[in-house]
Amino acid sequence: DDLSAAADEYDAAIEALGGVDVQVLGVGSNGHIGFNEPFSSFSSRTRVKTLMQQTRQDNARFFDSVDEVPQHCVTQGLGTIMDSHVALLVASGEGKADAVAAMVEGCVSAQWPASILQFHPRAVIIIDEAAASKLKNAEYFRQIQASDIDRTGVEVD
Numbered sequence: 137d138d139l140s141a142a143a144d145e146y147d148a149a150i151e152a153l154g155g156v157d158v159q160v161l162g163v164g165s166n167g168h169i170g171f172n173e174p175f176s177s178f179s180s181r182t183r184v185k186t187l188m189q190q191t192r193q194d195n196a197r198f199f200d201s202v203d204e205v206p207q208h209c210v211t212q213g214l215g216t217i218m219d220s221h222v223a224l225l226v227a228s229g230e231g232k233a234d235a236v237a238a239m240v241e242g243c244v245s246a247q248w249p250a251s252i253l254q255f256h257p258r259a260v261i262i263i264d265e266a267a268a269s270k271l272k273n274a275e276y277f278r279q280i281q282a283s284d285i286d287r288t289g290v291e292v293d
């Protein structure tokens with residue numbers, strides 16, 4: 137009945153259990169993660185969030201029409217996500233290429249919420265070639281992947 141109270145309880149439960157070990161994320165075409173739409177606060181906690189029209193359109197495939205896509209959701213905040221021990225983001229397809237490029241190579245900006253992962257001490261980003269198609273330094277990232285150990289200290293097979 138009280139979504140704000142439920143969101144606070146959710147964050148308290150995460151903290152009581154010692155935090156999130158692995159936060160699994162996707163990225164929206166507008167750069168959102170966990171439904172933290174552009175211009176979300178970097179310190180935000182779990183809360184009710186209004187979805188942007190682009191996000192609703194992107195998720196319309198799961199509904200009979202865009203009109204059935206919810207306008208609001210409950211999402212972990214960017215602060216909650218950043219507290220995770222490991223952040224694992226997976227993105228595929230050309231429709232994510234702009235968001236991936238902004239997240240990985242752009243400035244950290246509230247316009248691209250996923251860019252905050254540049255500050256996560258153990259972020260792992262897994263993308264396909266289509267999602268990587270707008271990266272200017274793709275060869276460098278392929279070189280990192282080909283090495284035995286990346287900057288997180290996680291062994292790469």
